[in-house]
Amino acid sequence: MTATGRTTEAQPAAIESAGFVTLLARPDGDALAAAGVLARALAARETPYQVSLGERSERATRVATDDDAVTVALGPLADKGDSTDDGTDVGDDPDVRILDPEAGSLTGQAVALVDELDADTEGADDRDGTATAGPDPALALAGTIAAGHAEADAEAVATVVEIAREAGRLDRQPGVAIPTTDPVDGLAHSTLVRAAWSGDEAAVAEAIGDTEGRQLASIVAIDAVGHEQATERAATTIDRFVRPDGTPDGPLATAGGLADVLTATAHTSPAAAIALAIGHGGTDAALDAWRTHGEAVHAAIDTADAERHDGVYVLRLDEETPDLARTDAIESVAGLVAATSTPEPLVCVVGDDRLGLATTDESVVPHAEAIAGAHGLPWDAGHRTATVHLDDDTEATSETDERATDTDVDAIVETARGRP
Template sequence: MSMSPAEQTPAADAAAVLREATFVRLRVYASGAAVAAAGVLGRALRTRNIPFRIRATDAPEPAANDDVAVAVGLSETDRDLELDPRDAVSVTRELGVDPDPAVALAGLHAAGVSPEDDSELMDAATGAGIESRPGVAVPTGDLADGIAHSTLVHAPVSADREAAQAMLAELSLPAELDADAHRRVASLVAIEATGGEATPRATTAVERALHPHATPDGPFETVGGFADVLDATVKEAPGTAVALALGHDVRETALDAWRDHAQATHAALREASTGRYESLYVLSCDLSSPGRLATVARLARDFRSPEPTVLAVGAGAAALVSTGPAGLDEQLAAAATELGDASATGSKQEATITFDPAVDSADVVAAVREVRR
């Protein structure tokens, strides 16, 4: 079963195709927004007894002629449907299924979208005990652990639990945090993340980690923390991230992946050598994972880069992110043709490329600069 590919398939059209599918294959970009969207859709397909498979990998997968191939959060030509992760809730409703509010909200948070305009989703969230409160969006009850390993912010205490603990000790917090204590923690994190080497953009970027929605009955402490774990885990252990988005009990495994990801990416950002070009900030990192490089690039864009677009280059891989839709998938696809045996994937907002590790990073930068002219 196939239809003519069209970017950003409308929710009603997507649901009509999925409703008649005999098997659905969802190919997911390695981002928290995309894997959360796949989780929302997967739960809906499961409710409707439609067999499906979710893969967050670049590896090709053979498909039967009657399978429906869905690309979530990435641009592909060889698919039947191309879905923006932000549309997962609408597609699920078109299928006659109510989306899980915690996963849906985590996906919107990861996508940088406010859910406040969706009164139906917010009502469902309230019914599930999810509520807004002061403080910081972390996944764990241990604030020092949550702040140190958050990839929503980059601050002097990032990837250093002992430093985060010492910072919190200065606040003399009560054993049971009240609203005032949460506010003081949020204020301190905001100050730490926007001072020193931080760029003006950090003042806005840090807001993603503040004013969280608490999830007392969810797998993590807050919606933002859930989104952070999904985004980190899909880059470290895709199968675990998919299982988490589908509701399986993999909390501790996911948290381990989240901590590993934070340690590697914050350290890489601090140690990277940098270069600045017109509208492009480049970091050279000692990393080979496209997913880790994507997080480094995002953190640099939000907290360190004076330019709107950031390229993080490692050994055999690179990631390109920007402050807004900029056709990054097309740019890296074009750059790949200049780098020999290279391949690119992603969306207009974020894309990654893999290439022969023997290729010099200067050649990668030159290829990307050339296609951006």
């Protein structure tokens, strides 16, 4: 039994023969990319589908109930005993398939699921009468990067990426993994890298001048690893940002840039996020959301109060922090700190009414589940980032709008430290 209630193997939902498929994704870049991979595969088979982004409590109420419908949940759906609107126990529903973030990137699992569908429908044709083309390689790679990996963490994705590189659909190139062709714009708003100039276009322009290619990548790597807040993690994770895969046929410049935009829009602009993931445009709206998201995340880290505990690195967000970073984008704050600035394996970011969690190398699910369980709080988790929602007893009531009380957060930190 996993945190999702059932393993993928225990849920033989008949997706290949479904009359309709509901894709329920948690709001993060990995889950969004996974939904996009599955949506495109369903479209190629002319299977009607719907993609929905939402918090865990919302996803549980959106399970399809029609006789010929199947639901695929990309992330935890419900605890054992939770029911859909018609009273069916979600964990016992044979027409619900739950991909578990504790098992690896959701995108990797989605690509493997598409491989299963291809095997079950060998010779299937798309609307033009040609064989189905398989998962989009840029989207598949973007999802695994969004999940916190520099390269594919699943064999199915690694195969797709290798074939795409050989065919020129992914073009490994010198430079940095940004979504635009403007390095100043890309570096200022990226949440895949952190340096002294992050969040400030003027500072980026001064730092990089007119450099490009390998020289640009070298400057960025030096600034990121040499940043005053950087830890050894920054030297490891910079690999996901330099020498990126360009996407000649994609909506954005690089796969890493696509990962960053998917993460940003999943948290802040669901309509643009879904449109981008399923290949229905929305690029301009997605980039606007990405810029706003990047500015908020870097501003939050710039002003946060940091505390180091044994096993847990805590950031308490300043009252001047943008609202977005204290709420919907709090997992992005935690994720960026985990990738660049933490000396501990678990990051805990204290926001207005929630905590953002992120891990450096392992699944965050056991941490989120343990913290939430010990304190009776609702939670939701992806592969390496999670949110624990604080209840009314832990929210501040003073007129100065203080964050969660020190006592409550200290208790949660102690719970996190108590994990092996």
